Amino acid sequence: xxxxxxxxxxxxxxxxxxxxxxxxxxxxxxxxxxxxxxxxxxxxxxxxxxxxxxxxxxxxxxxxxxxxxxxxxxxxxxxxxxxxxxxxxxxxxxxxxxxxxxxxxxxxxxxxxxxxxxxxxxxxxxxxxxxxxxxxxxxxxxxxxxxxxxxxxxxxxxxxxxxxxxxxxxxxxxxxxxxxxxxxxxxxxxxxxxxxxxxxxxxxxxxxxxxxxxxxxxxxxxxxxxxxxxxxxxxxxxxxxxxxxxxxxxxxxxxxxxxxxxxxxxxxxxxxxxxxxxxxxxxxxxxxxxxxxxxxxxxxxxxxxxxxxxxxxxxxxxxxxxxxxxxxxxxxxxxxxxxxxxxxxxxxxxxx
Amino acid sequence: xxxxxxxxxxxxxxxxxxxxxxxxxxxxxxxxxxxxxxxxxxxxxxxxxxxxxxxxxxxxxxxxxxxxxxxxxxxxxxxxxxxxxxxxxxxxxxxxxxxxxxxxxxxxxxxxxxxxxxxxxxxxxxxxxxxxxxxxxxxxxxxxxxxxxxxxxxxxxxxxxxxxxxxxxxxxxxxxxxxxxxxxxxxxxxxxxxxxxxxxxxxxxxxxxxxxxxxxxxxxxxxxxxxxxxxxxxxxxxxxxxxxxxxxxxxxxxxxxxxxxxxxxxxxxxxxxx
Numbered sequence: 360x361x362x363x364x365x366x367x368x369x370x371x372x373x374x375x376x377x378x379x380x381x382x383x384x385x386x387x388x389x390x391x392x393x394x395x396x397x398x399x400x401x402x403x404x405x406x407x408x409x410x411x412x413x414x415x416x417x418x419x420x421x422x423x424x425x426x427x428x429x430x431x432x433x434x435x436x437x438x439x440x441x442x443x444x445x446x447x448x449x450x451x452x453x454x455x456x457x458x459x460x461x462x463x464x465x466x467x468x469x470x471x472x473x474x475x476x477x478x479x480x481x482x483x484x485x486x487x488x489x490x491x492x493x494x495x496x497x498x499x500x501x502x503x504x505x506x507x508x509x510x511x512x513x514x515x516x517x518x519x520x521x522x523x524x525x526x527x528x529x530x531x532x533x534x535x536x537x538x539x540x541x542x543x544x545x546x547x548x549x550x551x552x553x554x555x556x557x558x559x560x561x562x563x564x565x566x567x568x569x570x571x572x573x574x575x576x577x578x579x580x581x582x583x584x585x586x587x588x589x590x591x592x593x594x595x596x597x598x599x600x601x602x603x604x605x606x607x608x609x610x611x612x613x614x615x616x617x618x619x620x621x622x623x624x625x626x627x628x629x630x631x632x633x634x635x636x637x638x639x640x641x642x643x644x645x646x647x648x649x650x651x652x653x654x655x656x657x658x659x660x661x662x663x664x665x666x667x668x669x670x671x672x673x674x675x676x677x678x679x680x681x682x683x684x685x686x687x688x689x690x691x692x693x694x695x696x697x698x699x700x701x702x703x704x705x706x707x708x709x710x711x
Numbered sequence: 712x713x714x715x716x717x718x719x720x721x722x723x724x725x726x727x728x729x730x731x732x733x734x735x736x737x738x739x740x741x742x743x744x745x746x747x748x749x750x751x752x753x754x755x756x757x758x759x760x761x762x763x764x765x766x767x768x769x770x771x772x773x774x775x776x777x778x779x780x781x782x783x784x785x786x787x788x789x790x791x792x793x794x795x796x797x798x799x800x801x802x803x804x805x806x807x808x809x810x811x812x813x814x815x816x817x818x819x820x821x822x823x824x825x826x827x828x829x830x831x832x833x834x835x836x837x838x839x840x841x842x843x844x845x846x847x848x849x850x851x852x853x854x855x856x857x858x859x860x861x862x863x864x865x866x867x868x869x870x871x872x873x874x875x876x877x878x879x880x881x882x883x884x885x886x887x888x889x890x891x892x893x894x895x896x897x898x899x900x901x902x903x904x905x906x907x908x909x910x911x912x913x914x915x916x917x918x919x920x921x922x923x924x925x926x927x928x929x930x931x932x933x934x935x936x937x938x939x940x941x942x943x944x945x946x947x948x949x950x951x952x953x954x955x956x957x958x959x960x961x962x963x964x965x966x967x968x969x970x971x972x973x974x975x976x977x978x979x980x981x982x983x984x985x
Contacts, residue, residue, distance in 0.1 A: 412884055432887040433896075439888040445881035449903045449981040458899075459889035490982060510889060 361388035362423030369418035391547040393557040396567035438507030442519040444499040446491040453487040459510035477509040596639040618675020644703030647683035653696035753957040770938040774921035785867025793875035822858040850932040867912040874908025906981040
């Protein structure tokens with residue numbers, strides 16, 4: 360049974376502070392959508408509202424055609440995986456996993472069978488009689504996952520499930536979570552502040568800021584075509600250069616940055632270009648040359664990244680970070696030009 | 712920290728406890744086995760006396776009832792306090808503990824005034840016309856239990872508030888998310904996790920009420936004599952030191968037995984509890 364999750368115009372307040380502003384998301388049946396953002400952006404609040412631990416000031420949460428908004432948490436039938444595992448410390452691994460089945464009135468023989476089968480799937484059948492206190496972090500999170508999956512919920516939610524694990528285990532666990540989620544086809548909502556984690560595990564990612572969704576898209580689109588300056592910065596477009604169109608010749612737009620540097624940009628590559636816009640690039644999207652068309656600069660601090668040299672560059676349009684090729688070494692203080700690589704840049708509307 | 716430092720730091724306390732508690736208690740108990748009529752003669756004498764066993768059973772009954780009532784009242788109060796926001800919580804805890812600032816005798820004496828023939832309870836019931844003659848509430852088991860619950864509930868509240876506050880919010884939320892109704896979460900998660908606190912509280916209240924002296928003396932009188940009073944009479948009125956030691960030994964054994972039964976029940980409910 361796979362159903363979609365619809366969050367409609369959700370608003371929430373803590374006291375006077377509005378933490379969610381008309382937030383809407385829909386997660387298709389079987390899809391995994393991540394809420395990604397720094398702390399305080401409202402991602403955990405959203406999850407807690409969907410789980411039923413918080414009441415929204417307005418808006419609705421629907422699972423399929425069932426409106427959950429006013430249902431108590433225990434009646435929502437949602438599998439939840441917590442950051443701190445939240446295992447029952449007084450129950451064995453087996454009883455932790457069987458807990459949800461017990462609440463559903465499943466007979467004790469059936470409970471044992473299903474809990475054992477689920478523990479086998481997460482590779483912990485041999486630890487069934489242990490208490491959670493005797494498990495490692497990764498094992499605890501597997502138990503938590505098994506406990507949430509065994510009730511076969513129509514919706515699974517993850518609240519930063521990997522942030523207490525070490526780096527290697529984090530990667531292994533996210534692959535495992537993704538495999539289990541796909542195999543079961545369970546609609547999922549995943550909250551994290553880790554960009555790599557969100558991008559690697561999700562069908563779509565919602566980047567959040569200050570209680571709003573800045574962009575909801577596939578990881579590929581977010582990474583290559585951010586829709587606004589916030590998302591661009593978030594995914595690593597460190598350089599946002601404000602530009603003005605000064606001439607148009609067919610598809611070619613001539614634009615000028617502060618200080619008079621001119622660039623020719625093709626609308627065939629970037630799509631329609633407005634009169635005022637922002638050119639966004641990652642440090643890798645700029646080539647450092649000794650001369651030619653580009654943004655003139657005086658090179659500052661140089662750091663070695665292994666695959667490139669990174670320069671802090673002083674320009675009339677502000678400080679820009681660029682990665683120069685290993686083959687051509689520039690000394691700090693040298694004059695150079697920064698040439699944007701069109702395929703690695705994007706055009707954004709100016710920030711207000 | 713090296714081994715010597717560990718021993719050195721605990722040495723003063725160890726010497727005090729061994730010299731002033733362990734040795735005298737063992738010496739006291741040893742005297743009860745030295746009677747010419749046989750090793751266990753003082754114990755057979757105790758258990759052959761209906762009067763004395765009656766007092767033992769009464770004491771046990773009063774202590775267990777006091778413990779049970781204190782557990783329920785203390786748990787409910789602590790549960791409410793644990794949910795309170797910070798400032799209100801501090802005020803509530805101070806209010807709960809406030810009675811502990813006055814002495815046991817003063818607090819027991821207060822109940823003499825409340826429950827007496829001309830006490831507040833009787834005079835209000837009389838003036839409301841509910842009764843025509845004053846009730847005799849003093850010198851009953853009930854009056855002793857009421858006073859002891861009042862004496863010991865603050866300890867229970869204090870112990871349980873700490874334990875209930877320590878139950879992580881996400882564990883309770885996990886229970887709800889898995890479909891447990893509030894009542895199921897209470898019995899399957901909150902209560903078992905509170906067991907360590909329930910045990911500490913129950914042991915404090917049981918030992919306190921089982922060995923109490925002033926309260927039963929004031930509110931129970933001669934009719935409702937308890938072990939503490941009996942022991943005092945043996946030692947200080949009839950100067951029967953061996954008899955008093957026997958009573959003391961029996962009380963120690965029963966206390967240990969009850970505490971270990973409680974721990975066993977606790978382990979059943981929560982395998983992590985000691």
